[in-house]
Amino acid sequence: MDAAGSEAGSGAEHSQPSAADEAMGAPPARAKPSVGDHRPRPAPESIPAQPGTDARPERGPEGQDRRAGGALTPGRPTPMRRDGDRLRFVGAATRRIARGLDLDEIVMGLCRATVPTFSDAILVYLRDPLPVGDERPAADRIMLRLRRTDRIPEERDTETGFAALALPPPEPGELTAELSAAVGELCEVRPGGALAEVLRGVRPVFADHPAARAALPELLGEDSTLAIPVGQRAVLAPLRGRRRVIGAAVFLRRPERIPFENDDLLVAAQLATHSALGIDKAVLYDREAYIADELQRTMLPETLPRPTGVRLASRYLPAAETARVGGDWYDAIPLPGSRVALVVGDVMGHSMTSAAIMGQLRTTAQTLAGLDLPPQEVLHHLDEQAQRLGTDRMATCLYAVYDPVSHRITIANAGHPPPILLHLGGRAEVLRVPPGAPIGVGGVDFEAVELDAPAGATLLLYTDGLVESRLRDVATGIEQLREKLAATAQLTGPDHPPPLEALCDEVLDMLGPGDRDDDIALLAARFDGIAPSDVAYWFLEPEDAAPGRARRLARRALSRWGMEDMTDSVELLVSEVVTNAVRYASRPVTLRLLRTDVLRCEVGDDVPQLPRLRQARATDEGGRGLYLVNRLARRWGATRLSTGKVVWFELNRS
Numbered sequence: 001m002d003a004a005g006s007e008a009g010s011g012a013e014h015s016q017p018s019a020a021d022e023a024m025g026a027p028p029a030r031a032k033p034s035v036g037d038h039r040p041r042p043a044p045e046s047i048p049a050q051p052g053t054d055a056r057p058e059r060g061p062e063g064q065d066r067r068a069g070g071a072l073t074p075g076r077p078t079p080m081r082r083d084g085d086r087l088r089f090v091g092a093a094t095r096r097i098a099r100g101l102d103l104d105e106i107v108m109g110l111c112r113a114t115v116p117t118f119s120d121a122i123l124v125y126l127r128d129p130l131p132v133g134d135e136r137p138a139a140d141r142i143m144l145r146l147r148r149t150d151r152i153p154e155e156r157d158t159e160t161g162f163a164a165l166a167l168p169p170p171e172p173g174e175l176t177a178e179l180s181a182a183v184g185e186l187c188e189v190r191p192g193g194a195l196a197e198v199l200r201g202v203r204p205v206f207a208d209h210p211a212a213r214a215a216l217p218e219l220l221g222e223d224s225t226l227a228i229p230v231g232q233r234a235v236l237a238p239l240r241g242r243r244r245v246i247g248a249a250v251f252l253r254r255p256e257r258i259p260f261e262n263d264d265l266l267v268a269a270q271l272a273t274h275s276a277l278g279i280d281k282a283v284l285y286d287r288e289a290y291i292a293d294e295l296q297r298t299m300l301p302e303t304l305p306r307p308t309g310v311r312l313a314s315r316y317l318p319a320a321e322t323a324r325v326g327g328d329w330y331d332a333i334p335l336p337g338s339r340v341a342l343v344v345g346d347v348m349g350h351s352m353t354s355a356a357i358m359g360q361l362r363t364t365a366q367t368l369a370g371l372d373l374p375p376q377e378v379l380h381h382l383d384e385q386a387q388r389l390g391t392d393r394m395a396t397c398l399y400a401v402y403d404p405v406s407h408r409i410t411i412a413n414a415g416h417p418p419p420i421l422l423h424l425g426g427r428a429e430v431l432r433v434p435p436g437a438p439i440g441v442g443g444v445d446f447e448a449v450e451l452d453a454p455a456g457a458t459l460l461l462y463t464d465g466l467v468e469s470r471l472r473d474v475a476t477g478i479e480q481l482r483e484k485l486a487a488t489a490q491l492t493g494p495d496h497p498p499p500l501e502a503l504c505d506e507v508l509d510m511l512g513p514g515d516r517d518d519d520i521a522l523l524a525a526r527f528d529g530i531a532p533s534d535v536a537y538w539f540l541e542p543e544d545a546a547p548g549r550a551r552r553l554a555r556r557a558l559s560r561w562g563m564e565d566m567t568d569s570v571e572l573l574v575s576e577v578v579t580n581a582v583r584y585a586s587r588p589v590t591l592r593l594l595r596t597d598v599l600r601c602e603v604g605d606d607v608p609q610l611p612r613l614r615q616a617r618a619t620d621e622g623g624r625g626l627y628l629v630n631r632l633a634r635r636w637g638a639t640r641l642s643t644g645k646v647v648w649f650e651l652n653r654s
Contacts, residue, residue, distance in 0.1 A: 086263060086264075086266075086267055089117065089118070089267070090267055090270045090271070092113070093110075093113035093114065093117075093118075093271060093274075094270065094271070094274040096109045096112065096113045097109040097110055097113060097271070097274050097275055097278055098274065098278060100278060100282065101282065101285060102282050102285070102286065103126075103279060103282045103283065103286070105282075106275060106278040106279055106282055107124055107126075107275075107279075109275075109278075110122070110124065110249070110271060110275045111124070113271070114251065114271060118251065118264075118267065118271075119235075119251040119252055119253055120252055120253050120254045120257060121251075121252040122249060122250065122251055122252070123220070123249065123250040123252070124239075124247065124248075124249050124275075125219065125247045125248045125249075125250075126239070126246060126247035126279065127245075127246050127247055195215040195218040195219050195248075197211055197215070198211045198212060198215040198236060198238065198248075199215075199238045199245045199248060200238075200245065201238060202238065202240065202269075203265065203269055204235050204236060204237035204238070204265050204268040204269050204272065205235070205236055205265075206231070206232045206234065206235060206236075206260065206265070207230060207231065207232070207233065207234035207235070207236065208230060208231050208232065209236075212234075212236045215236060216234070216236060216250070219236070219248060219250070220250075231259055232259035232260045232261070233252065233253045233254075233255065233257075233259050233260065234250060234251065234252050234253070235250070235251040235260055235264065235265065235268045236248060236249075236250055237249045237250075237251070237268045237269065237271070237272040238272065239272050239275060239276040239279070240272070240273070240276050241276045241277065241279065241280040242277065242280050246276055246279060246280070247276070247279075249268075249271070249272055249275070251268055292325045292352070292355075295325055295352065295355055296316075296318070296325045296326070296355060298359075299329060299355055299358060299359045299362065300316055300329060300330070301314075301330075301331060301332070304332050305332055305333075305334050305340070307332070307334045307338065307339075307340040307404075308338045308404060308530060308594070308596040308597070309338055309402075309404025309405075309527070309528050309529050309530045309596070310340055310402055310404060310525050310526065310527055310528060311500055311525070311526040311528065312332050312500070312523070312524070312525055312526075313500035313501050313503070313504050313523075313524045314330055314504070314521075314522060314523050314524070315504045315507075315508060315520070315521075315522040316328065316330070316519070316520065316521050316522070317465075317508070317519065317520040318350075318519055319350045319465070319518055319519050325350065325351065325352055325354070325355040326347075326349070326350040326351075326354055326355060326358075326518075326519035327345075327346055327347025327348060327349055327350070327354035327355060327357065327358040327395065327519070328344075328345070328346050328347075328358070328463045328465065328518075328519035328520065328521035329343075329344070329345050329346075329347075329358050329361075329362050329521060330343065330344045330345075330461065330521045330522070330523040331343040331344075331362060331365065331366065332523070332525075333365075333366055333369040333370075335369065335372055335401065335639075336372060336602070336637075336639040336641075336646050336648060337403065337405065337592075337602060337646070337648075338403075338404050338405065338530060338594060338596070338600065339401055339402060339403045339404070340401070340402050340404075340525075341369045341399065341400070341401050342399075342400045342401075342402065342459070342461060342523060342525055343362075343365055343369075343397065343398070343399050343400075343523075344397070344398050344416065344461040344462065344463060344521055344523050345358070345361060345362070345365075345395055345396060345397035345398070345416070345439075345463075345521075346395060346396045346397075346416065346463040346464060346465075346519070346521070347361065347393070347394075347395040348394045348395065350518075350519065357386075357389060357393055357395070358395075360385070360389065361382060361385065361386065361395060361397070361439070364381070364382055364385045365378060365382060365397075365399070368381050368382070370639075371640060372639050372640065372641055372642075373642070374410070374412075374448060374642070375399045375400065375401055375410050375411060375412035375446075375448045376412040376445075376446040376447060376448040378399050378412070379397060379399055379412050379413075379414045379436070379439065379446040380445075380446055382395075382397060382414070382439050383414070383439045383440060383441070383442060383444065383446075384442075386439045386440035387440060387442050389440075392440075393440050394438050394439065394440040394441070395414075395438060395439040395440060396414055396415040396416040396417075396438050396439065396463075396464075397413075397414045397415075397416055397439050398411065398412075398413050398414070398416040398417075398419065398433075398461055399411070399412050399413075399414075400412075400419070400459070400461070402453055402459075402525065402527065403453075404527070404528070404529045404530045405529075405530050405535055405594070407452065407453050407454060407455065407527070407529050408450055408451065408452060408453055409450070409451055409452075409453040409459070409527075410448050410449070410450045410451075411431065411433050411448060411449055411450075411451065412433075412436070412446050412447065412448040412449075413433045413434060413435055413436045413446075414436045414437065414438055414439045414446060415435060415436055415437055415438035415439070416435075416463075416464075417462065417463070417464050417467060417474060417478060418430050418431055418432070418433050418435070418478070419431050419433065419459055419460060419461050419462075420459075420460045420478075420481060420482055420485060421451075421453075421457055421458070421459055421460075422457060422458040422459075422460065422485045422486070422489055422497070423454065423456075423457050424454065424455075424456035424457060424494070424495070424497055425494045426486055426489035426490050426494055427486065428482045428483075428485040428486040428489070429482070430478060430482055431451060432449075433449055434447045434449065453527045453529075454527065454529075455527055455528055455529040456497055456526075456527065456528075457497075457526075457527050458485075458497060458500070458503065458524060458525065458526050458527070459524070459525045459527070460481075460485065460507070460522070460523075460524050461522070461523040461524075461525075462481070462507075462520070462521065462522050462523070463518070463519065463520060463521045463522075464518060465518030465519050465520040465521075466481065466507070466508075466511075466520045466522065467480070467481055468518065469518075480510060481507065481510065484506065484507060484510045485503075485507070488503060488506045488507075497526065500524050500526050503524060504522055504524055507522065508520070508522070530594065530596065534561075534594065534595040534596065535592065535593070535594055535595075536553070536557040536592065536593040537590070537591070537592045537593075538550075538553050538590070538591045538592075539588045539589070539590060539591075540578065540582070540588060540589045540590070540591055541588055541589075542581075542582040542585040542586065542587070542588065542589055542605075543582065544582075546578055546582045546589060547574075547575045547578045547579045547582070548575075550574050550575065550578040550591055551571040551574060551575050553591065554567075554570050554571055554574045554591075554593060554601075555567055555570075555571060557593050558570060561595050563595075563599065563653065563654070565654045566599060566651060566653070566654060569632055569651060570599065570601065570651065572628065572632070573601065573628065573629050573632060573633060573649055573651075574591070574601055574603075576625035576626075576628055576629060577601070577603045577625065577629065577647050577649070578591065578603055579625060580611060580625055580626075580647070581603050581604075581605040581607075581647070582605075584605070584607045584609075585605040585606055585607055585644075586606060587605070587606045589603060589604065589605050590602070590603065590604040590605075591603055592604075595653075597653070598634060598650045598651065598652055598653060599650065599651045599652075599653055600648060600649075600650045601648060601649055601650075601651075602646050602647070602648040603646065603647050603648070604641070604644060604645065604646045604647075605644050605645065606643060606644040607644055607645060608640055608644055608645055609645070610638045610640060610645055611626055611638055611647060612626075613626045613627065613630055614626075629649050632651075633649035633650060633651060634649075634650045634651055634652050635649065635650045636648065636649035636650070637649075
């Protein structure tokens with residue numbers, strides 16, 4: 001953006017601290033300016049306008065303020081004569097620039113600090129794209145193209161949109177509009193050209209410098225209609241970061257204003273150096289924030305699964321914009337038998353290390369869930385894994401397994417806040433789950449409880465960031481959350497539970513402004529269950545007649561469900577899987593059919609060895625059963641249980 005100074009709005013030259021004082025402390029509260037109503041700003045009484053003169057204000061003949069040494073003419077900043085004034089201005093301006101955290105704030109700080117105190121306008125060009133850290137420039141050119149980046153956001157309260165930069169004489173925003181229309185947006189820096197040579201230098205130069213005379217037209221555009229001020233009314237300053245040149249700044253003054261002095265080159269150099277280092281810092285900060293966001297995103301599930309009999313919704317909020325990574329996580333893992341594991345955990349800290357440990361624990365939990373271990377066993381192995389990662393790797397975790405067929409849920413807790421169950425009628429209760437010790441303590445037994453999970457109920461799992469803050473303890477926060485859930489359910493009526501997504505939003509709304517010191521992970525599960533009429537279950541003795549009986553039972557179930565067109569495929573695959581089971585089983589074999597959006601068949605036995613798919617040879621008498629299952633089924637698999645294994649397959653419903 002070109003930043004043009006408001007001559008009527010300033011009463012001091014760059015060494016006068018009228019703008020510098022504004023940059024020193026916190027920005028003062030000021031009324032929003034309006035176009036055409038710009039008042040001169042006198043220099044502070046603490047700094048004289050001229051060295052060696054009395055700075056006390058005098059009343060002029062027309063009531064205007066005067067100071068010894070000359071009147072403060074509106075629209076004409078008085079020149080700065082003392083080195084001390086320049087030092088004060090540079091100190092205030094650099095502090096203002098240093099306050100910026102991102103690229104826009106730093107460029108804005110440079111523009112606001114220099115216009116109109118130091119110059120009437122400023123043009124800032126930055127490399128496009130900006131290099132990050134030790135990133136090397138493109139090998140095919142010495143410098144990349146430059147893009148103008150000195151844009152100041154519009155202020156809605158003014159007609160021009162540039163309240164602080166408008167120039168009343170003769171029209172507000174004249175120089176701003178002139179620069180915007182006349183100066184190019186992009187500049188290709190030619191290797192070996194005049195602009196490249198100036199940017200390789202360290203010090204700013206006046207417009208009448210031989211190198212600047214050729215570099216400025218190249219920077220502003222060969223077809224630019226802007227008349228560049230001649231002599232010492234323009235300064236071209238390279239912006240050099242820690243390792244390379246990252247851009248350039250051009251400071252401009254009107255013809256009616258006194259030209260720059262030689263000491264002003266030192267001021268421009270200081271402004272350029274601090275701005276370039278700040279831009280380097282901002283680019284690195286943005287890069288680290290991007291890496292943190294990507295790390296956190298990959299650590300959490302992109303989408304939740306859609307298991308049969310349960311609906312899921314989730315939310316995650318980082319602790320703050322400056323701490324975008326943390327140790328909170330959630331997960332939903334499908335298990336055999338249409339069950340689903342629900343997991344929420346919280347690793348101590350809000351750093352990359354916490355996020356990395358969280359990722360390892362989440363991966364471990366997924367692996368253990370695949371083994372279909374009981375919840376308390378999963379927490380036990382997670383505790384061992386945390387101890388292997390280090391003695392200070394502490395975490396809390398809640399692991400639950402929901403069975404939509406039995407409408408039951410088994411929960412084990414490792415020092416985590418208890419879940420809340422919202423019943424269909426609107427009653428919300430905090431489930432009584434043994435709290436257990438955090439993961440990583442070691443030598444602690446975890447206990448699991450089995451509870452009813454009625455259809456239509458909603459289970460809410462969360463981390464302590466939702467219920468604990470500087471304003472309330474955990475117990476108070478849990479009670480407030482329970483009341484919030486109950487109140488939300490009352491709005492939709494006793495027979496219609498609130499939508500999951502809306503419920504999650506309502507839960508987060510209980511957080512007031514600034515009422516959050518920790519990450520928040522939230523997982524909501526709506527239990528739909530599987531109706532008993534959609535389940536068929538039998539026990540089969542491990543004998544030769546078992547496959548034939550299994551075919552007959554499956555045929556009857558399909559007939560009852562109106563799915564006779566699937567009879568042939570189901571009988572064939574059921575016969576093959578049951579035959580393999582009874583061949584090695586010593587106890588009764590289980591056969592279960594589930595009718596959901598697909599038809600699922602499960603065969604369980606007491607043999608822990610999992611079957612493997614192999615290519616049978618022409619002379620082999622067996623080994624073709626799983627081959628048929630693999631070819632005909634939509635999906636199939638085998639899961640080891642504590643009592644044996646389950647082989648299952650799914651077929652699409654016709």
